Amino acid sequence: MPIYKVADVVFAIKPIYKYTARLCEKYLYSGDEAPEFSAVMTNSDIDAERNQAGAETFPDYYLESLAVFRKLCDYILSCRQGIIFHSSAVAVDGKAYLFTAPSGTGKSTHARLWREMLGDKVVMINDDKPIIRFIDGDFYVYGTPWNGKHHLDTNAHAKIAAICEIRQGKENKICRISPQEMLSVVFNQTIRPVELDKMDNLLSIVDKLLTSVPLFRLTCDISREAAETSYNAMVKNNIK
Amino acid sequence: MKIKDGFVLREVAGSFIVVAVGEAVKNFNGIINLNETGAFLWKILEKGATKEQLIAKLLEEYDVDEKTATADVETFINKLSEAKLVK
Incomplete structure (x- = not known):
């Protein structure tokens, strides 16, 4: 699973679509720190994101990237005062x-x-x-x-x-x-x-x-x- | 009269605010600003109180006459009812 470092938090992402991997490319991490959590994406994450989006419609790959962001923010709010x-x-x-x-x-x-x-x-x-x-x-x-x-x-x-x-x-x-x-x-x-x-x-x-x-x-x-x-x-x- | 579950009063950066959590988020998704008196009445209503009890508490705590206290409490509970924050 590819590992990233965003906001000084090391985490892994297992996406369904390629878009998220491309989006996060610049933040790939190859250091020694172990990932603090893994974002293993599922269709239900995408469905939840679609519900949040309201009236606007977005493609699934984009919704997935937002769902990854939501998981990261949730982790940082809970554990990293951010x-x-x-x-x-x-x-x-x-x-x-x-x-x-x-x-x-x-x-x-x-x-x-x-x-x-x-x-x-x-x-x-x-x-x-x-x-x-x-x-x-x-x-x-x-x-x-x-x-x-x-x-x-x-x-x-x-x-x-x-x-x-x-x-x-x-x-x-x-x-x-x-x-x-x-x-x-x-x-x-x-x-x-x-x-x-x-x-x-x-x-x-x-x-x-x-x-x-x-x-x-x-x-x-x-x-x-x-x-x-x-x-x-x-x-x-x-x-x- | 009592504050509904899921609405919490907090002091943030010198302001009293009410936010929704849990199930209450489905129907309310913002913040309510309260002044000091509002926060005082809110805390009493978290445990539940009648209009008369609120007026009595306000008279005990603040240097106001009964007419003003009654008007303040009525305005406050009307706003809470309109916003569906009390049961």
Whole structure:
């Protein structure tokens, strides 16, 4: 069974379809650590994922890849103090900045504006489904193979310097927001577990995240000025 | 009146929130924000209480008059009923 390392977790996958293996190729692991768990995929995993997807229809191979991701997130939530945080995560000079919003708002677009402005200084950790973990008092974001429609990810991790909620608007404005204001945003951009013990794990991680990482809200259009506004505030600590 | 099974009150990053777990997730999939008074009343309702008992507890704990306490409790339990959080 092929072995992978994602978010510093070594695990094996036995997929039914080739797609998942191709998707995760960059994360193949050949070191000495033993896998912490195995994701042996079955048709019932795919059926469960189809039920989660609701009205949208996806091919089985794609649903399988999502089911693998769900198993990984479930393991990390239970055993490694980590969660999926639906966002576009970029790193500049070794520090990570996370843009989050409901799908279609412009997370990926804003990350692209940073790349256009800063060029090679920007490392795309993950454009859609990074994993964040709490390790020794700090939060880190990890690239994962589940990288969104533009397929942008790096098998790397970086300490989280700031999180920014993105809203569309005509004027480019950014402000610091409170943990209370970010709470429902984060809650809506992660997988919410059904079991009480896992829900308590999630809430404990979210509590630590929101009280230790600087939080911002950016209202923006699609322009260089938008990128400058968020960059100045989040990286240069300069809010106009 | 009592909070239905599967709804839990937690304090996260300085906010009181209610989330659903287990079977309750099928009908509720979000978070409810409560203020301090709401959280106080919620904790009592986890064990079960009548409207009159809630008002009495509120008067004991907070410096409010009976009219305000009654109005607050009525608003709160109406919201809980609308959201189908109590049985």
